[in-house]
Amino acid sequence: MLNDDLPRLTQLLVEFERHRQSARRVDGSIIGTGEADFTKGNTTYTLNYRDKTFLLVDVPGIEGDEARYVDEVRKAIARAHLVFYVNGTHKKPERATAEKIRSYLRRGTKVCPLFNVRGSADAYEFEEDRLSLAQQGGAGAALEQTVEVLESVLGTEVLLSGHCVQGLLAFSSLAYDAKTASTTIDPTRNRDLVIQQRNYLKYFGSTRQMYEFSQIKAVAQVLHSRIDTFRDDIVESNKIKVRELLAENLTVLHECLNGHRAFMLSIEPEFEKCRSAFDESLKSFKRLVYAGRKTMWIGLFNDLIDRSDEIVAEHFGEGERIQDEIGRAYRKLQKDAAKGVEKNLVENVEQLQQLLQQAMTRLIEDVQRVEFQQRVDLKAGHKWALESKDDLGWGLGLLDFGSMAFQIGSYAMAGFGIGSAFPGVGNAIGAAVGAAIGLLMSLVSLFGGKDKRIRKAQSQVREKIEEVQDEVLQGLEKEVESLVVTIEGAFYKDMLSQVDDLYDSLRRPEKILEKQIAMMTKLKENLEKMPYGTIQAVQY
Missing domain, CATH: 3.40.50 (Rossmann fold)
Incomplete structure (x- = not known):
C-alpha cells in the first residue's frame, strides 16, 4: 500500500x-x-x-x-x-x-x-x-x-x-x-x-x-x-478650501456690488427724468384746467351779460321778474358750463394719466438690465362737477340786481346813510326805505326816458356781473390748486410712490451684498487667525 x-x-x-x-x-x-x-x-x-x-x-x-x-x-x-x-x-x-x-x-x-x-x-x-x-x-x-x-x-x-x-x-x-x-x-x-x-x-x-x-x-x-500631521493637514486643507471659496465669493460679490453701484449710477438720471416728467405733467394739467375753467367762466359771464341785457329790456319795471329771469338764466348757463367743465376735466385727467404712464413706461424701458415687471395700476380719475354758486362762494348776489335794474342803487345808499344814526337795524331799514323810494321814483318816471333808463340799468347789471366775474377769477387759481391737491392724492402720489419703490427695490441688492461681504470677510479673517490644524466657532 x-x-x-x-x-x-x-x-x-x-x-x-x-x-x-x-x-x-x-x-x-x-x-x-x-x-x-x-x-x-x-x-x-x-x-x-x-x-x-x-x-x-x-x-x-x-x-x-x-x-x-x-x-x-x-x-x-x-x-x-x-x-x-x-x-x-x-x-x-x-x-x-x-x-x-x-x-x-x-x-x-x-x-x-x-x-x-x-x-x-x-x-x-x-x-x-x-x-x-x-x-x-x-x-x-x-x-x-x-x-x-x-x-x-x-x-x-x-x-x-x-x-x-x-x-x-x-x-x-x-x-x-x-x-x-x-x-x-x-x-x-x-x-x-x-x-x-x-x-x-x-x-x-x-x-x-x-x-x-x-x-x-x-x-x-x-x-x-x-x-x-495628516489629521491637521486635512483640517487645514479644508480651512484653505473654505478660505479660497470665501475669497472667490468675495471677489464675485465685490464685482457684483461694483457693477450694481455702476448700474444704479447709470439709471439715476433716468429716475430723475421720470420724476421731472411727472412734475411737468402735473404742471401741464394745472395749466390746462386753469385755462379751461377761466375760458368757461368768462364765456358764462359774457353770455349772462348778454342775456341780462335782454331780460332788463324785456321786463323793465318788473323787479322780481327780472331777478327770477336772471337767476334762471344763470342756472341754465351754469348747468351747461358744468357739463363742459366735467368733460374738460375728464379729458385733462386722462391726459395726465397717459403722460404719467408714458413716463413710467420709459423708465422701465431704460432699466433694461433688470428683469422685472412693474405693473402700473392707475386709479380711475375722479369726475369733477361745477359746484353750486353758494357752495363755492361765487354767488352772483342776484338780490342786488333788483335795485340796480330799477335804478335805485343810489337811493338805497342814500337811505343807508340816513339810517346810520341807528346802527344795525337802522341801516337795514334805511336801505329798505331807500329802495322803496327808488322804486317809487322809477314808477313815477316810468314813461319818461325809458330807453335811457334801460341802458343805464343794463350797464349797472353788467357792472355787477363783471364784479362777480372778477371775484370768481380771483379765486380760480385757488380752486384749481385745491383740485390739483385732490388729483395728487387720487393717483399722482401713488404713481410717484411706485417710482420710489422701484428705485428702492433696485437699491436693495446693494445692501444685501454689503452685508454678505461683511460677514464673509469676518469669517475669512477669523479662519486666517486660527492655529494650524484647528477649527473654532465664529460669532457674528
Whole structure:
C-alpha cells in the first residue's frame, strides 16, 4: 500500500509546497501589459501604516481622451489630499492636461510630479549607467518640463518638488522576500515581470541597491512627511478650501456690488427724468384746467351779460321778474358750463394719466438690465362737477340786481346813510326805505326816458356781473390748486410712490451684498487667525 500510495503522496506534498509558495506571490497582477495607455476605471487600495489607514486610488490616465472615465477621475482627484502626477513618456505635458488637474483638484490639495524612467535591466549593465537616474534618457529634462507646465497652471503653493523614479525597478526590489530569497510576483507574470526582476538582480546584485537607485524612497518620504500631521493637514486643507471659496465669493460679490453701484449710477438720471416728467405733467394739467375753467367762466359771464341785457329790456319795471329771469338764466348757463367743465376735466385727467404712464413706461424701458415687471395700476380719475354758486362762494348776489335794474342803487345808499344814526337795524331799514323810494321814483318816471333808463340799468347789471366775474377769477387759481391737491392724492402720489419703490427695490441688492461681504470677510479673517490644524466657532 505504501509503495502504491507513495507517488501520489509525493505529488500532493509537491503541490502543497507549490501552493504554499504561491500564496505569497500576489504582487504585480494589476501592472499594465501595454494593451492600453491608461487604467480602465478607478482602483482603490487600502494602506495601513503606523496604525493609520489610508486609501490609494489609481485612476485612468488624464492625458488624451479620458472622456469615458472623466467622472471617475474627477471624483477620485476631488477626494484626494495628495495627488501624484506621473509622466511616463518623454512627451511634454499639454497645458490642457494641467488645467484638467486644476479643475478636478479640491482646494488645499497638493500635487507631486513624478517622471517614471523606463528601462529594462540591460540599461543598467555598467556601473556608469547607475550613477544618476535623472541622466537616464533625458529623464531630468522631462521632469523639468513636467514641473514647468504644472507650475504655470497650478502655482507654487499647490505643486511639491518633483522626482524621477524607476517604477519597474522599485517594484522589482520590493516584490522579493529576502528571508526565503524568492519572488512575490504573481505566477501569472513569470514570463515578463519575474524575468525583469531576475535581470535587475543580476546587474544590481541586491534588492537594496535596486531600491536605492529607483528613488522610490523619495516618494515614500513625501508620504511619511504627512503621516504624523495628516489629521491637521486635512483640517487645514479644508480651512484653505473654505478660505479660497470665501475669497472667490468675495471677489464675485465685490464685482457684483461694483457693477450694481455702476448700474444704479447709470439709471439715476433716468429716475430723475421720470420724476421731472411727472412734475411737468402735473404742471401741464394745472395749466390746462386753469385755462379751461377761466375760458368757461368768462364765456358764462359774457353770455349772462348778454342775456341780462335782454331780460332788463324785456321786463323793465318788473323787479322780481327780472331777478327770477336772471337767476334762471344763470342756472341754465351754469348747468351747461358744468357739463363742459366735467368733460374738460375728464379729458385733462386722462391726459395726465397717459403722460404719467408714458413716463413710467420709459423708465422701465431704460432699466433694461433688470428683469422685472412693474405693473402700473392707475386709479380711475375722479369726475369733477361745477359746484353750486353758494357752495363755492361765487354767488352772483342776484338780490342786488333788483335795485340796480330799477335804478335805485343810489337811493338805497342814500337811505343807508340816513339810517346810520341807528346802527344795525337802522341801516337795514334805511336801505329798505331807500329802495322803496327808488322804486317809487322809477314808477313815477316810468314813461319818461325809458330807453335811457334801460341802458343805464343794463350797464349797472353788467357792472355787477363783471364784479362777480372778477371775484370768481380771483379765486380760480385757488380752486384749481385745491383740485390739483385732490388729483395728487387720487393717483399722482401713488404713481410717484411706485417710482420710489422701484428705485428702492433696485437699491436693495446693494445692501444685501454689503452685508454678505461683511460677514464673509469676518469669517475669512477669523479662519486666517486660527492655529494650524484647528477649527473654532465664529460669532457674528
